[in-house]
Amino acid sequence: xxxxxVFTEMPYPYLPPADLMPSNRISVPNSFYDPDAGYELYQxxxxxxxxxxxxxxxxxxxxxxxxxxxxNAVTPLSMxxxxxxxxxxxxxxxxxxxxxxxxxxxxxxxxxxxxxxSRGRADVGFVRGVPQESIAVNSSAVDMKERFWEAVDxxxxxxTTHDGPFNWEGKYYHHRNVNLWPRPYQQPHxxxxxxxxxxxxxxxxxxRDMTIATLGVGKEGCREIFALYRKxxxxxxxxxxxxxxxxxxMQVFVGDTDEEAYAEAEKVKLWFKEAGRAPxxxxxxxxxxxxxxxxxxxxxxxxxxxxxxxxxxxxPTLRDVVNTPVSELTGGxxxxxxxxxxxxxxxxxxxxxxxGFGNLLPMMQYSTMSYDLTYKSMERLARDxxxxxxxxxxxxxxxxxxxxxTPVAA
Amino acid sequence: MTLEVLExxxxxxxxxxxxxxxxxxxxxxxxxxxxxxxxxxxxxxAWEGSTRPDHIEDVRDIASVYVELxxxxxxxxxxxxxxLGGWIAAELAVQARDLIAGLILVSPVGVKLGDRExxxxxxxxxxxxxxxxxxxxxDASHAPDMTALTEADYQYLAVASEATARYCWKxxxxxxxxxxxxxxxxxxxxxxxxxxxxxxxxxxxFDRYGALxxxxxxxxxxxxxxxxxxxxxxxxxxxxxxxxxxGVTNESAxxxxxxxx
Numbered sequence: 001x002x003x004x005x006v007f008t009e010m011p012y013p014y015l016p017p018a019d020l021m022p023s024n025r026i027s028v029p030n031s032f033y034d035p036d037a038g039y040e041l042y043q044x045x046x047x048x049x050x051x052x053x054x055x056x057x058x059x060x061x062x063x064x065x066x067x068x069x070x071x072n073a074v075t076p077l078s079m080x081x082x083x084x085x086x087x088x089x090x091x092x093x094x095x096x097x098x099x100x101x102x103x104x105x106x107x108x109x110x111x112x113x114x115x116x117x118s119r120g121r122a123d124v125g126f127v128r129g130v131p132q133e134s135i136a137v138n139s140s141a142v143d144m145k146e147r148f149w150e151a152v153d154x155x156x157x158x159x160t161t162h163d164g165p166f167n168w169e170g171k172y173y174h175h176r177n178v179n180l181w182p183r184p185y186q187q188p189h190x191x192x193x194x195x196x197x198x199x200x201x202x203x204x205x206x207x208r209d210m211t212i213a214t215l216g217v218g219k220e221g222c223r224e225i226f227a228l229y230r231k232x233x234x235x236x237x238x239x240x241x242x243x244x245x246x247x248x249x250m251q252v253f254v255g256d257t258d259e260e261a262y263a264e265a266e267k268v269k270l271w272f273k274e275a276g277r278a279p280x281x282x283x284x285x286x287x288x289x290x291x292x293x294x295x296x297x298x299x300x301x302x303x304x305x306x307x308x309x310x311x312x313x314x315x316p317t318l319r320d321v322v323n324t325p326v327s328e329l330t331g332g333x334x335x336x337x338x339x340x341x342x343x344x345x346x347x348x349x350x351x352x353x354x355x356g357f358g359n360l361l362p363m364m365q366y367s368t369m370s371y372d373l374t375y376k377s378m379e380r381l382a383r384d385x386x387x388x389x390x391x392x393x394x395x396x397x398x399x400x401x402x403x404x405x406t407p408v409a410a
Numbered sequence: 411m412t413l414e415v416l417e418x419x420x421x422x423x424x425x426x427x428x429x430x431x432x433x434x435x436x437x438x439x440x441x442x443x444x445x446x447x448x449x450x451x452x453x454x455x456a457w458e459g460s461t462r463p464d465h466i467e468d469v470r471d472i473a474s475v476y477v478e479l480x481x482x483x484x485x486x487x488x489x490x491x492x493x494l495g496g497w498i499a500a501e502l503a504v505q506a507r508d509l510i511a512g513l514i515l516v517s518p519v520g521v522k523l524g525d526r527e528x529x530x531x532x533x534x535x536x537x538x539x540x541x542x543x544x545x546x547x548x549d550a551s552h553a554p555d556m557t558a559l560t561e562a563d564y565q566y567l568a569v570a571s572e573a574t575a576r577y578c579w580k581x582x583x584x585x586x587x588x589x590x591x592x593x594x595x596x597x598x599x600x601x602x603x604x605x606x607x608x609x610x611x612x613x614x615x616f617d618r619y620g621a622l623x624x625x626x627x628x629x630x631x632x633x634x635x636x637x638x639x640x641x642x643x644x645x646x647x648x649x650x651x652x653x654x655x656x657g658v659t660n661e662s663a664x665x666x667x668x669x670x671x
Binding site: 026027135138139140141142143171279280281282285286287291292294295296298299301302303304 | 537540557559565568
């Protein structure tokens, strides 16, 4: 089954101008946040998710902290709401920033609770989080990968232990009595996801048999990352991972015409700039990137000529993307936009280029985009794109009646 | 573990404990000090040159490494630490009170004296590059030209930056317990700071720090100096250390004479 997890970052779009406030993260005072406007926004966002559910789509939430462009700081809460207001959609978080959460057992409790309330519709993502979060939640990036993996181990043991309490005295986490109530609905545990934009991380996710999600790296970057995942699974002697283990996220707008969709996609590019508006040092937190990468940045910082970060392996930088015409961005797999036929072709080409994937995570709402416009785009996707994609591409591929060219790892 | 230890000069032993940037910019001050002392300058665990075993997690652990180092010396050294190195030196003076001859802290961190909502220090990790220079040097023109270092230097500094975050992230630049243990220091002590230090925010910080050490450390403020005295005023710092060492020697002689009576 191909899944399409609609998401919005739940932005607070009424942002101060850049000359007044150079950052939309960390330092922007919440006096710029109007609680009444915030109330209306949350109504809109949950209405969008509810509509996605009714259209046969699935739901994805993500979290950032002290970030105006993503006012969803606690995804277990939004998952819990979705568990009650949706009927059939799967509910994915990408996800829980484990290295920044002091107690992994609490995360396990939250996820198990959502899984029960939704009767087994939770998809549990574990994320490293963007570097800015280290400042927002005062959690050092040094050794965060080690903390992350110990937290994953602890949560997985909590999910799958049913014969009473167990003890955990690890390097980072200590529990004398782990005994999860409730335990998850899905057995042995909900699907576990993790996102990466780094080719180096892909093999590790394959080793853990986690669903790999990659974000906005374009079709070349995505192809490389998925190929490395598949290669590692093969090295471990496993069968070819099912397409459900692969996910890709990008901005998607389906319009009545290509012209309308491209015009909307142009606005997405402007939103990229808003979402990326933060001082460089917020993303240069010690320990987040390897020292050899940070070393190369020092002379740029010292000269005040700061580089724009690449969006993934072999991918262009954010600055390049913002300056690239939408037609090229859709061709490169950085966004999908067009009328239903055009988007179908973009989806089919992307699918083939990356060796197939089973989960599309379209960001369908951003900035001030209204409920009505978002609904129209989702409806077009659900009714005019996905059924055709299933019939002509996905299902024949899964049944072995259609060939895709599986790329070879670099 | 691998502990890189630079030794230079002859004379009384002086343990030099570097600050956040490791030994990237310490060559001039070590040369000045080596004119009068046998300078022993280790590289802290996690800075390039020294490894960090898993169990070395905080400043107390670093200090415990240096307890072992000074146990192997022929004589108790004067311990001189700059900034983070000052914190390590203070901790070492608590742990090894009988193994050192004197203690000099230069622009030290390590104790928290402000209330919970008052920063003692600027938050290093939200500053842009120009501001980082501004808080570390009285005069930005005294700072190294960071656009013109070698690749190896950049790598060294990036490793140093991560190592600093490892030990100083939370609690930020201090150990809440150290201030209560500093009274155990039993040797002549001196706290030196620059009057133009823009990193330390809390008024009277160094006076209060000094007062916590043993029966009270001597104090010296260089009105014209910034935070990185060892980089901007290496000759002046070497002079101060020399003078301090004379005092330590005289005091030791007096104590020895007293014991002899």
